[in-house]
Amino acid sequence: MSAEPIDTATPPVAQARPEAAGGPTRRSVLRSLWAPALVASAALAATKLTACDVASGPYVRTTHLLRRLTFGLTPADRSRFDAMGESAWLTEQLDPTGPDVSALDAQLDALPALAMTAVELDAAYPAGNYSTASGQLQLAWIIRAVHSPAQLYERLVEFFSDHFNVPLDGRNLSLLKVVEDREAIRPHARGRFADLLVASAQSPAMLLYLDNATSFAGNINENYARELLELHTLGVDGGYSEEDVVATARLLTGWTIDRNTFTFQFRQARHDTGAVTILGWQRPTDNDYLGHGEQFLTWLARQEATARFVCTKLARRFVADVPPGGLVDAMVAAWHSNDTAIAPVVEAMVGHPAFEEAPGTKFSRPLDYLAFGLRATGTTVNPTINRQELAAVGQALGGLGQLPFQWAAPNGYPDVAGAWLNGGALLARWNAIGDALSNASPVLGADVAPLGAGLKGRGDAEIYDALAMRVLGEPITPIGRAVLRQATGWPEESVPSAAAFDDGLLPAVLALLTSPDAQYR
Amino acid sequence: MSSHIRRRSFLKGGAATGGAIVAASAFDSAGVGAAALGPGRSINRSAVGRRQGSGRLVVVFLRGGQDHLSTVVPYTDADYYDARSTIAIPDDVVLDLDGSFGLHPAMGGLHSLYGQDRLGVVVATGNAAGDRSHFLAQDLCEYGDVAVPADGIGWLARYLNGSGASGASPFRAVSIGNNVAPSLRGYPALGLASIQNFGLGGLTGTTEPMRSTLDLAYLGNGAAEAFGRQALEAVDEVAALSASTDSDPVARGFADLAVLLEADLGVEVATVDIGHWDTHAAMGTPSSGEMAELLAGLDGYLAGFQADLDGRQLGDVTTVVMTEFGRRVAQNGSGGTDHGWGSAAFVMGGAAAGGVFGDWVGLAPADIGPRGDVPVTTDHRDVLGDVVSSVLGADPGAVFPGHTYQPVGVA
Numbered sequence: 037m038s039a040e041p042i043d044t045a046t047p048p049v050a051q052a053r054p055e056a057a058g059g060p061t062r063r064s065v066l067r068s069l070w071a072p073a074l075v076a077s078a079a080l081a082a083t084k085l086t087a088c089d090v091a092s093g094p095y096v097r098t099t100h101l102l103r104r105l106t107f108g109l110t111p112a113d114r115s116r117f118d119a120m121g122e123s124a125w126l127t128e129q130l131d132p133t134g135p136d137v138s139a140l141d142a143q144l145d146a147l148p149a150l151a152m153t154a155v156e157l158d159a160a161y162p163a164g165n166y167s168t169a170s171g172q173l174q175l176a177w178i179i180r181a182v183h184s185p186a187q188l189y190e191r192l193v194e195f196f197s198d199h200f201n202v203p204l205d206g207r208n209l210s211l212l213k214v215v216e217d218r219e220a221i222r223p224h225a226r227g228r229f230a231d232l233l234v235a236s237a238q239s240p241a242m243l244l245y246l247d248n249a250t251s252f253a254g255n256i257n258e259n260y261a262r263e264l265l266e267l268h269t270l271g272v273d274g275g276y277s278e279e280d281v282v283a284t285a286r287l288l289t290g291w292t293i294d295r296n297t298f299t300f301q302f303r304q305a306r307h308d309t310g311a312v313t314i315l316g317w318q319r320p321t322d323n324d325y326l327g328h329g330e331q332f333l334t335w336l337a338r339q340e341a342t343a344r345f346v347c348t349k350l351a352r353r354f355v356a357d358v359p360p361g362g363l364v365d366a367m368v369a370a371w372h373s374n375d376t377a378i379a380p381v382v383e384a385m386v387g388h389p390a391f392e393e394a395p396g397t398k399f400s401r402p403l404d405y406l407a408f409g410l411r412a413t414g415t416t417v418n419p420t421i422n423r424q425e426l427a428a429v430g431q432a433l434g435g436l437g438q439l440p441f442q443w444a445a446p447n448g449y450p451d452v453a454g455a456w457l458n459g460g461a462l463l464a465r466w467n468a469i470g471d472a473l474s475n476a477s478p479v480l481g482a483d484v485a486p487l488g489a490g491l492k493g494r495g496d497a498e499i500y501d502a503l504a505m506r507v508l509g510e511p512i513t514p515i516g517r518a519v520l521r522q523a524t525g526w527p528e529e530s531v532p533s534a535a536a537f538d539d540g541l542l543p544a545v546l547a548l549l550t551s552p553d554a555q556y557r
Numbered sequence: 558m559s560s561h562i563r564r565r566s567f568l569k570g571g572a573a574t575g576g577a578i579v580a581a582s583a584f585d586s587a588g589v590g591a592a593a594l595g596p597g598r599s600i601n602r603s604a605v606g607r608r609q610g611s612g613r614l615v616v617v618f619l620r621g622g623q624d625h626l627s628t629v630v631p632y633t634d635a636d637y638y639d640a641r642s643t644i645a646i647p648d649d650v651v652l653d654l655d656g657s658f659g660l661h662p663a664m665g666g667l668h669s670l671y672g673q674d675r676l677g678v679v680v681a682t683g684n685a686a687g688d689r690s691h692f693l694a695q696d697l698c699e700y701g702d703v704a705v706p707a708d709g710i711g712w713l714a715r716y717l718n719g720s721g722a723s724g725a726s727p728f729r730a731v732s733i734g735n736n737v738a739p740s741l742r743g744y745p746a747l748g749l750a751s752i753q754n755f756g757l758g759g760l761t762g763t764t765e766p767m768r769s770t771l772d773l774a775y776l777g778n779g780a781a782e783a784f785g786r787q788a789l790e791a792v793d794e795v796a797a798l799s800a801s802t803d804s805d806p807v808a809r810g811f812a813d814l815a816v817l818l819e820a821d822l823g824v825e826v827a828t829v830d831i832g833h834w835d836t837h838a839a840m841g842t843p844s845s846g847e848m849a850e851l852l853a854g855l856d857g858y859l860a861g862f863q864a865d866l867d868g869r870q871l872g873d874v875t876t877v878v879m880t881e882f883g884r885r886v887a888q889n890g891s892g893g894t895d896h897g898w899g900s901a902a903f904v905m906g907g908a909a910a911g912g913v914f915g916d917w918v919g920l921a922p923a924d925i926g927p928r929g930d931v932p933v934t935t936d937h938r939d940v941l942g943d944v945v946s947s948v949l950g951a952d953p954g955a956v957f958p959g960h961t962y963q964p965v966g967v968a
Binding site for chain 1: 620621689690691692693727732734735736737742745746747748749750754755756757758767769770771773774775777779780781782784785786787788791792832833835837838889890891893895896928
């Protein structure tokens with residue numbers, strides 16, 4: 037995808053790609069080409085050469101905005117966006133009440149674990165079966181990504197789930213993460229960061245994962261305090277010292293989990309009530325010891341280093357692996373002037389000129405890519421509590437290397453191309469989309485027939501143009517037409533027969549979805 | 558929907574992407590690995606023993622900060638027992654190395670290799686920066702630097718780029734896993750999660766198969782296109798290899814790696830990650846609990862891998878094992894240990910020299926200072942420098958440009 041207007045005088049394939057001229061065998065072309073090409077790409081830059089694009093066209097802000105802020109284009113969402121206009125659409129997406137999600141919620145009612153308290157989960161999902169509960173959370177992730185009208189909200193939930201990462205690791209964490217997703221992350225993902233931070237700090241899943249639940253006066257555990265400063269707020273270069281880590285751990289001693297309800301509990305008897313100074317913040321002299329920790333977290337959320345760290349990560353997620361400095365500055369300003377509210381920061385990002393730069397160059401993470409493909413093909417993701425079916429979904433996503441909520445370290449899944457782009461990873465992506473289109477899983481119901489609506493009886497080039505617009509949101513290039521000819525087997529400048537059309541439609545869609553273009557958003 | 562669709566000799570295991578549901582992550586098993594030898598450079602696979610500079614290297618990274626003192630135990634040091642009242646490994650159960658240090662009792666396989674002079678143990682090693690962030694410390698170890706370098710190039714990539722054979726194989730550097738190890742940043746390494754699933758699926762029917770379409774779509778020069786060609790070329794080669802079906806992704810990764818190393822694919826360096834070493838709580842006793850389980854697993858993976866290599870007569874393969882930092886000397890409030898500094902490293906098989914290496918200053922309060930860490934006496938780049946020199950035949954000064962190499966003698 038490039039920002040250049042479509043050029044009707046684009047050279048034919050052989051000239052656009054001189055290496056293909058002369059018709060050498062494919063293998064010899066690959067042998068001679070791939071080594072220098074890989075050396076050239078050694079820096080793993082996310083840039084692409086327009087000469088290789090399958091699809092390319094004039095820059096369309098709608099396409100760009102929806103590819104960055106949603107999990108992928110669907111005809112319905114595009115129509116809605118066009119009808120509402122960008123500003124109203126964005127406002128609605130960021131509003132706490134958001135678009136109407138009642139149909140989605142009704143669908144998710146089939147996943148009972150999502151609504152359960154920790155006590156109920158504990159009773160319903162014994163040791164041998166807890167993965168059925170966490171599997172429902174993972175399946176819900178895909179259902180929401182593919183089907184939720186509140187697309188930007190789901191993107192923010194995903195972002196903050198990575199930011200405050202807690203993996204589904206073992207029974208206790210798995211069950212508590214189901215609760216945390218519902219009660220800590222989702223309610224605050226488009227609210228105030230300060231509130232989200234406190235909710236995370238008092239979430240039993242986080243308390244267990246980073247061991248603050250067993251950190252007590254005189255016998256601390258530093259794990260949570262360090263990651264709070266390094267990963268959740270200030271960043272590793274945020275200016276804190278080892279002494280600040282220890283002081284933070286002391287301030288949060290006694291923040292633990294009630295053994296009966298599995299909810300947050302402050303055990304003042306095991307709390308270190310001594311004086312605390314952290315980076316200039318001083319503990320008040322009153323006796324509201326729990327409140328002191330909460331006040332400190334809010335103070336942390338308002339720090340310049342925190343604003344810059346979180347805004348840079350947001351810009352990396354939505355704009356570029358190396359976010360433009362001016363863009364981050366604007367977001368940080370919005371952070372401060374709105375007391376850590378997330379929605380104005382997102383609006384500042386989308387409204388900044390830098391947001392428009394380099395469309396189609398952000399390498400999609402594996403789940404971005406899969407959700408994009410499922411949405412582009414109108415695939416239905418069906419809820420299930422069948423253990424084998426849930427396991428099959430897990431295997432499909434595990435093969436991509438990004439099973440939701442399964443990154444073991446507290447920093448969350450990486451967000452730059454260098455972490456995800458290699459040959460084996462591309463192979464896994466092609467296979468995952470091929471599996472989805474083959475209906476290899478009973479949970480996924482793919483049907484590409486609607487993508488071909490109205491195209492039967494048309495000429496091949498016209499069909500290719502329409503399919504590229506419908507799947508990738510951009511007009512096709514001459515190279516793209518050659519790729520689709522290869523996929524469909526339709527003679528050039530022909531009108532495919534009805535049977536040939538039916539046979540070629542699915543391979544054509546697969547070719548578009550496995551193309552280099554589809555790997556970027 | 559379309560009934561004509563069929564799987565084309567799809568994944569060898571049958572299931573679409575069956576196998577590991579374990580996600581690769583900074584604490585988890587991912588693995589990376591090998592580089593390719595250039596055309597005309599041949600490997601004498603039957604050669605066993607120490608051969609200067611013509612070997613191949615496997616780098617195993619223990620993610621999360623692996624505890625030195627439970628693994629390579631200073632069992633004659635009273636300060637160690639004072640600092641760890643419930644989790645220390647008693648002196649009567651360690652597997653003695655040299656009269657001062659012993660391996661955890663779960664590490665019988667590695668102890669046996671030590672007895673054959675095929676395992677080198679380095680004590681009190683680490684990154685000179687001494688940072689306690691997992692993520693910064695891992696990065697620094699993998700850059701081979703004390704600060705994040707401007708070019709963002711990993712140390713293995715620096716070696717590979719500096720010894721670039723033209724027309725290198727896509728397998729020259731392989732990471733076992735979905736993500737490529739950061740030590741290979743800046744080199745187009747291949748991520749290979751498993752041989753079993755490293756096949757091309759897609760659709761067949763009355764039209765061209767997926768393969769020829771992809772060959773055309775990935776003919777350009779962008780990054781995705783180049784890696785796409787890497788995948789397509791690698792698929793053809795991997796198709797002929799036997800795949801491990803072990804349900805443990807790390808064991809499967811090592812088994813697959815041995816197969817890759819034996820095949821004539823040009824594998825030169827490989828990486829494997831083993832996760833879950835961030836033991837902040839409940840490390841347990843010598844015979845049960847998390848640490849005993851982790852170390853039994855590690856011993857099984859490493860000794861098993863070495864036995865596999867031996868069975869294939871791959872004496873040119875050397876394995877080095879490292880982590881981002883060791884853990885604090887004293888245990889914490891949760892029966893675990895917080896982030897520390899000095900760690901243990903191993904060099905196994907191939908060019909490894911048997912023995913215990915590195916200086917030990919002790920664990921007395923005056924020695925460990927206010928941070929309470931095992932003091933680092935051997936820069937990790939000197940351990941890696943040994944294998945760069947002895948195994949890969951390269952100049953450690955070029956691979957670690959900001960560092961003056963001081964040989965350790967472990968390889």
